[in-house]
Amino acid sequence: METENKKRKAGGKTKGLKSTAKAHGTPEVKSSKEFWELRLYVAGQTPKSLTAFANLKKICEEHLEGKYRIEVIDLLKNPQLARGDQILAIPTLVRNLPEPIKKIIGDLSNTERVLVGLDLRPAG
Amino acid sequence: MAKIKGETDFSGAALIKSPTGILGLDEVTGGGLPKGRSTLIAGSAGCGKTVFAMEFLVNGVTRFNEPGIFVSFEEPVEDLVKNFASLGYDLKALSSSKKMIIDYIHIERSEIEETGEYDLEGLFVRLGHMVDSIGARRIVLDTIESLFGALSNEGILRAELRRLFRWLKSKGLTAIITGEKGSGSMTRHGLEEYVSDCVIFLDHLVSEQVATRRLRIVKYRGSTHGTNEYPFLIDNTGISVLPVTSLELTHKASSERISTGIPRLDTMLEGKGYYRGSSILVSGTAGTGKSSVAAKFADSACRRGERCLYLAFEESESQIIRNMRSIGINLEQWVKKGLLKIHASRPTFYGLEMHLVQIHNLVSSFNPGVVIFDPVTNMISVGSENEVKSMLTRLLDYLKMKLVTTLFTNLSHQEDLEKTTVAISSLMDTWILLRDIEIGGERNRGLYVLKARGIGHSNQIREFLLTKEGIDVRDVYLGQDKVLTGSARLAQEAAEKAEAIIRRQETEWKERELEHKREAIESQIKLLRSQYESEEEELRMSIQHAKLKEEAISRATREMAKARKADVIKPAAGKK
Numbered sequence: 017m018e019t020e021n022k023k024r025k026a027g028g029k030t031k032g033l034k035s036t037a038k039a040h041g042t043p044e045v046k047s048s049k050e051f052w053e054l055r056l057y058v059a060g061q062t063p064k065s066l067t068a069f070a071n072l073k074k075i076c077e078e079h080l081e082g083k084y085r086i087e088v089i090d091l092l093k094n095p096q097l098a099r100g101d102q103i104l105a106i107p108t109l110v111r112n113l114p115e116p117i118k119k120i121i122g123d124l125s126n127t128e129r130v131l132v133g134l135d136l137r138p139a140g
Numbered sequence: 141m142a143k144i145k146g147e148t149d150f151s152g153a154a155l156i157k158s159p160t161g162i163l164g165l166d167e168v169t170g171g172g173l174p175k176g177r178s179t180l181i182a183g184s185a186g187c188g189k190t191v192f193a194m195e196f197l198v199n200g201v202t203r204f205n206e207p208g209i210f211v212s213f214e215e216p217v218e219d220l221v222k223n224f225a226s227l228g229y230d231l232k233a234l235s236s237s238k239k240m241i242i243d244y245i246h247i248e249r250s251e252i253e254e255t256g257e258y259d260l261e262g263l264f265v266r267l268g269h270m271v272d273s274i275g276a277r278r279i280v281l282d283t284i285e286s287l288f289g290a291l292s293n294e295g296i297l298r299a300e301l302r303r304l305f306r307w308l309k310s311k312g313l314t315a316i317i318t319g320e321k322g323s324g325s326m327t328r329h330g331l332e333e334y335v336s337d338c339v340i341f342l343d344h345l346v347s348e349q350v351a352t353r354r355l356r357i358v359k360y361r362g363s364t365h366g367t368n369e370y371p372f373l374i375d376n377t378g379i380s381v382l383p384v385t386s387l388e389l390t391h392k393a394s395s396e397r398i399s400t401g402i403p404r405l406d407t408m409l410e411g412k413g414y415y416r417g418s419s420i421l422v423s424g425t426a427g428t429g430k431s432s433v434a435a436k437f438a439d440s441a442c443r444r445g446e447r448c449l450y451l452a453f454e455e456s457e458s459q460i461i462r463n464m465r466s467i468g469i470n471l472e473q474w475v476k477k478g479l480l481k482i483h484a485s486r487p488t489f490y491g492l493e494m495h496l497v498q499i500h501n502l503v504s505s506f507n508p509g510v511v512i513f514d515p516v517t518n519m520i521s522v523g524s525e526n527e528v529k530s531m532l533t534r535l536l537d538y539l540k541m542k543l544v545t546t547l548f549t550n551l552s553h554q555e556d557l558e559k560t561t562v563a564i565s566s567l568m569d570t571w572i573l574l575r576d577i578e579i580g581g582e583r584n585r586g587l588y589v590l591k592a593r594g595i596g597h598s599n600q601i602r603e604f605l606l607t608k609e610g611i612d613v614r615d616v617y618l619g620q621d622k623v624l625t626g627s628a629r630l631a632q633e634a635a636e637k638a639e640a641i642i643r644r645q646e647t648e649w650k651e652r653e654l655e656h657k658r659e660a661i662e663s664q665i666k667l668l669r670s671q672y673e674s675e676e677e678e679l680r681m682s683i684q685h686a687k688l689k690e691e692a693i694s695r696a697t698r699e700m701a702k703a704r705k706a707d708v709i710k711p712a713a714g715k716k
Contacts, residue, residue, distance in 0.1 A: 059261040067256075091262060095269035098262050102246055105291070106261035118251060121291075125256035133253030 052076070052084035052134075053113035057098070059091045059106045064123045068107040071124035079136050109133075155362040158206070158278070158314040161199030162192070163500075164381030168366040169357060173338055178305055178315040180335035182326045183342030188353060188374050189318040190215075191227065192342070193280040195378050196316055197240065198229055200278040206314075207239040208278035209270050213286035217244045227378055241270050247290035254292060260300040264307060271311060279308065283318040288329045305334045326358070337361045343369075355381055371531070373497035380497045393417065394543055401440030402433070404613035405572075408589055408598035414570055415594060416509075417543040419536055421565060423550035424574030428585050429606055430549035431455075433572065434512045435464045435471060436611050437547055442474035446509035449502060450482040453518040457482040468610040481506055487518040495519070496531050500538065511539060516548040516564065529564060536567055569593040574604060577616075577625045584625035587613060603629065 056072060058065035069088065076084045091098050091106070101110050105121040111134055120133040131137040157171035166172050173179045173196070181189050193210070200206035212220060220242060221231045234240040245263070270276065284301070291297050308315045317335055319327030321343075326332040332339055339358040354369040372381040397412035406413045414420055420437075422430045434450075441448045452460055460482060461471050474480035483502060487495065503511065513519075519528050539546050548568070565571060571590040576583050587604040589597040603625045605612040616625050624632050 057262060059265055062261075064257050064259070091265040095265045098266040098269070099243070103262035103266070104245065104247060104260050104287070105258045105263075106265075107258060108262065116251075118253070120253040120255055122254050122256035122258040129253055129255040133255065 050083055051113055052080050052111065053087075054084060055087045055089060055101070055110040055112060057089050057091060057101070057103045057106060057108045057110065062106075065107050067123040067125065068109070071127070071130070072109060075124070075127060075130055075134075079131065111135075157363070158200075159204060160196045161203050162195050162379050162381060164370070164372070165355075165379070168355075168370055168381060169338075169360065170363055170365060173314060173316070174360070174363070175314050176309065176312045177337040178308055178317055178335045179338040179340060180317050180319055180327070180332055181340045181342060182319045182321055182332065184321040184344060187321075187342040187344040188372070188379065189342060190220075190282050191374055191379060192340075193282050193316045193318055194220075194224060194229070197278055197280050198231075198234065200314075201234055201237075201239045206277035207274045208241075208280070209267070209274070209276045210240070210242045210280045210282065211267070211284075212242065212244050212282050213246070213284060214282065215244070216246075217242045220244075226376070227374075228376060238274055241274060241276070243270060247287070249290050252290065258293075258296065260287075260297075260304070263300075264304070267307075268311075271313065277312070277314060278316075279313045280316045281318070282316075283320060285319055285327065285329050285331060301331075301334055338363075342372075371496070375497070375501075377501065380500065392543075398444070398545060399440050400433075401436035401438075402611050402613055404602065405433075405587070408600070408602065408613075409570070409592055409595050410597065412595075414545060416545055417540055418545060418569035418593070419540070419567060420545070420547045420570045420572065421550055421568040422547060422572045422574065423552045425552060425576055428574035428576060429604060429611070430551070430574055431460070431514055432464070432467055432469075432606055432611055433574070434514050434547050434549050435460070435469050438480060438510060438512055439464075439469050439471065439474070441510040441545075442477070442479040444509075445479070447478075447506060448474070448480050448510040448512065449506055449508040450480060450512045450514065451499060451502075452482055452484040452514050453487045454515065456484045460484075466608070467606050468608055481508070496535050499535060503539065503542065503544065508544060511544050511546045513546070513548045515551050517551040529567075532564055533567060570595070577603075579625060580628045582626040582628070586616065586625065 054072070054076070056065075056069060058068070069086075072086065076086065089097055091103065097103075101108075101119075103110075107121070107123060109120040109124065109130075111118040111120075114135075118133055118135065120130055124130050128137070156175040157169070157173065158175040159166050159172035160169075181192055183189050190212075197208040197210050200208045210220070215223070224231050231240075231242060235242055243266075245266070267279070271279070284304075287297055287301075288294065305315075317331060319329070319331040322328035322330075326339065326341065336359075338360045341356045341358050343354045343356070345352050345354060353372050353374070355372045356369045357365045357367065370381050372379055394416040396416040397410075397414065398416050399413040400406050400409065422433050424430050438448045438450055450460070455463070457475075461475070464471050471480060471482075475482065481502070485495070485498075499511075516532070519532070536546065548564070550564070568591075570592040573588055573590045575586050575588075577586045578584075585604040585606070586601050588599075588601045591597075601616055603614045603616045605614060614629075616629060
């Protein structure tokens with residue numbers, strides 16, 4: 017599991033650096049309980065993926081400034097990673113931390129639902 | 141020219157099939173599932189879809205060298221491994237051989253929030269990665285319909301499913317998609333809409349507390365296929381679909397004859413017995429000795445060194461052996477030698493198809509020359525008349541194809557003796573009827589051959605005796621417009637014997653008398669002859685005497701005349 021995690025992070029980082037979108041946030045700000053670890057699964061740079069990343073970045077900047085990290089994982093480059101998080105739909109955003117794991121699929125265009133999905137706002 | 145021909149010649153492009161290796165299914169489908177295409181297996185819960193799919197995949201790996209991927213949307217891998225271990229599949233070993241991947245794709249609805257547009261590229265990437273990693277030729281999606289429960293945007297899902305099936309085809313994968321039966325439609329979410337090449341429907345019918353699994357090929361584009369509902373069975377060897385070969389009547393008929401085991405019955409059948417590979421029905425009322433005829437046949441088969449499978453539905457093995465010993469048939473020796481296998485089971489213990497598949501498996505593993513069903517009547521308690529008949533037809537076809545001689549016993553009732561309960565008589569080549577004959581406060585057994593296809597059989601009724609020494613078939617007493625059996629026949633025979641002795645004695649006496657007469661007459665003739673001879677002698681002597689006298693007289697006269705010197709007037713007659 018450990019090696020797999022490392023791999024994912026590595027994959028995410030390279031992807032993040034190479035793509036137009038960059039991972040934002042400062043890792044060592046607060047305790048892990050308050051920290052948001054997000055993973056965005058994409059398959060190549062499709063319009064939907066780019067939209068999703070842009071939407072995600074915007075939401076995080078607004079609501080989680082300084083306490084989040086986004087990994088972007090390109091399944092075309094690391095197809096074996098689809099298995100670990102049970103990824104079918106693209107794009108899929110996975111909230112690894114805080115627990116429990118949450119998944120949000122789609123281009124994240126509906127901000128309200130993303131906030132509900134990330135438990136940043138109570139449902140309803 | 142050649143190019144044009146090559147482009148227009150479609151005859152060579154017949155549908156290539158991918159064998160499933162499932163017993164019977166390849167026969168029904170004419171070779172297997174369409175290669176490089178998708179097949180939908182639909183059916184209600186618990187009807188065996190997953191087993192079907194898994195067997196297809198495992199056989200692909202182990203027998204046809206086609207690596208495969210099993211994608212489960214319902215059961216975790218560990219559960220699958222555990223479940224299939226009971227069917228004798230070691231999925232763990234297969235997975236580690238790099239020829240098979242079992243993957244569990246699972247989406248928890250509660251974990252997922254949908255916002256905006258998405259597609260299922262992740263699934264494609266995942267499948268594609270697995271396919272490429274082992275060079276898979278077969279894939280199973282069991283059951284992809286779960287996605288409908290996990291994802292709420294049906295529009296996207298349907299579009300993606302369509303894309304998925306196109307993708308499977310473009311990859312050249314032979315796929316099985318399973319789908320749960322929906323109300324009013326083949327599958328709950330209309331998967332049949334996407335899979336158009338081959339659709340197989342499984343069903344689990346319970347009638348009169350007996351469950352029967354059935355399979356039907358609803359559609360098979362570009363191929364002929366059996367259209368019936370075929371019962372199938374899941375047991376510890378996997379799936380078996382019955383019947384196996386019943387589409388045509390093409391079995392070869394043997395002209396070899398084999399003994400019935402009862403010499404006198406052989407003589408009733410042209411002195412040679414049954415045809416090898418024929419079906420024989422022995423019917424009769426209770427206690428007429430049907431099982432004994434069957435046991436004798438089994439005994440004679442074993443004596444020839446053939447294997448015999450005895451399917452008993454009423455008695456246990458030891459009971460049969462004991463009972464047959466009482467009429468001088470020792471079956472135990474054959475069981476010990478491995479020539480005879482007695483398989484006793486209660487008909488109601490399983491469903492009909494279970495029985496027949498089991499028989500099928502027994503026949504193919506034991507390879508007998510003779511199979512005995514004792515009695516076939518009990519089968520009817522398991523299914524309806526039509527079901528039983530169709531199953532027996534198929535089973536018989538299989539047995540005939542293997543040149544197995546089959547003997548059925550059938551319990552019939554007095555009032556409709558020449559009717560079989562299951563109306564199976566038309567399937568039978570030879571029909572021997574055993575019946576009671578009641579005369580003089582006795583009940584005796586009569587036997588006759590009702591029909592024997594291709595055999596000039598005797599039309600006479602024989603008395604059928606079960607003794608300590610075995611089975612005996614005897615002539616019955618015919619005469620005075622009645623048939624006598626049992627002690628009446630014995631009495632009649634004794635009377636006849638006495639009469640015959642008297643007649644013989646009379647004849648002997650007459651012969652002696654004649655001899656006496658002849659002797660008397662002969663002695664008389666002798667006497668007369670000797671009388672005649674003596675008289676003849678006497679007469680001859682007197683004639684001689686007279687002649688001499690005459691001569692002496694004439695000489696004396698001449699001398700007297702000479703002495704008197706008489707002149708000779710004329711020469712005496714006869715003298716010179």
